[in-house]
Amino acid sequence: MNLGFLRLITVLGMLFYFSGSTAGEWGKDIKRIVIPFGLTANQLPDPQSKGAALLASYCGQCHNLPSPKMHSTGDWPMRFEKMMDHAMLMARASPGVKIPADKEKKELVSYLEKNGFRELPANSPLRGEPQIFNVLWHCSVCHAVPDPDQFPAKEWGNIVDRMNIYRKKQGREEMSNADRKEVINFLAKKRQ
Numbered sequence: 289m290n291l292g293f294l295r296l297i298t299v300l301g302m303l304f305y306f307s308g309s310t311a312g313e314w315g316k317d318i319k320r321i322v323i324p325f326g327l328t329a330n331q332l333p334d335p336q337s338k339g340a341a342l343l344a345s346y347c348g349q350c351h352n353l354p355s356p357k358m359h360s361t362g363d364w365p366m367r368f369e370k371m372m373d374h375a376m377l378m379a380r381a382s383p384g385v386k387i388p389a390d391k392e393k394k395e396l397v398s399y400l401e402k403n404g405f406r407e408l409p410a411n412s413p414l415r416g417e418p419q420i421f422n423v424l425w426h427c428s429v430c431h432a433v434p435d436p437d438q439f440p441a442k443e444w445g446n447i448v449d450r451m452n453i454y455r456k457k458q459g460r461e462e463m464s465n466a467d468r469k470e471v472i473n474f475l476a477k478k479r480q
């Protein structure tokens with residue numbers, strides 16, 4: 289993850305944590321953290337499912353609802369644990385914070401895993417291709433590098449353009465045309 293973004297999030301997290309604990313009133317000060325590109329409950333994948341309902345109820349306590357597609361299946365369990373650490377910490381100062389029961393935790397993690405994307409395995413030979421640097425640079429500030437195999441080649445142009453809009457919304461430099469082409473070529477290239 290990019291250092292600037294990490295720093296920003298840490299600062300936001302600290303502001304949030306300390307404001308919550310000094311005010312001592314959970315309800316009033318929540319939702320100060322804004323996850324870029326958050327969703328409303330009915331935009332979640334499979335919105336009627338138990339997993340979506342749990343996400344809306346627990347994950348919406350501190351910020352807007354993150355898309356479960358925003359992280360890879362492999363990264364979600366660790367991301368989830370980090371959120372539970374935040375929740376345990378905040379629950380000490382603000383008893384109003386709801387912590388999911390063990391069974392609900394399992395359901396949440398499997399919902400997140402099910403809807404996350406597949407990341408490029410650490411030992412993939414694709415990691416040895418020179419273009420990977422450009423992909424890491426432009427994509428891994430927000431999440432893991434996706435495995436190119438999981439989407440048809442012709443989809444990658446649209447996906448990369450959508451990600452470029454997120455970059456812009458987050459105040460990051462947009463990808464140049466040359467970078468955009470190289471990243472799409474890397475993701476859409478047929479390999480046997």
Ligand code: HEC
Nearest residue numbers: 297301321323346347349350354367370371374375378396
């Ligand atoms: C007790 C408060 C709290 C709860 C509950 C909470 N979060 Fe967070 N979340 C945070 C804080 C603080 C940050 C910013 C610091 C960080 O990234 O750890 C954050 C940031 C995030 C981010 C952006 C950073 C990243 O990893 O991409 C995502 C995604 C996220 N949360 C997902 C979730 C999900 C999914 C849940 C429910 C399972 C959840 N959060 C529940 C406090 C919370």
Ligand code: HEC
Nearest residue numbers: 325355357358405426427429430434448451454455458471
């Ligand atoms: C500024 C943050 C950000 C950056 C940078 C970013 N992404 Fe994403 N990515 C997201 C978010 C948010 C989602 C979930 C919402 C969505 O799919 O539109 C996501 C989801 C995805 C998904 C899953 C889509 C699905 O339908 O399951 C893929 C694949 C992906 N990104 C690829 C990339 C690639 C390739 C790059 C680099 C060119 C990249 N991302 C850069 C934020 C980012």
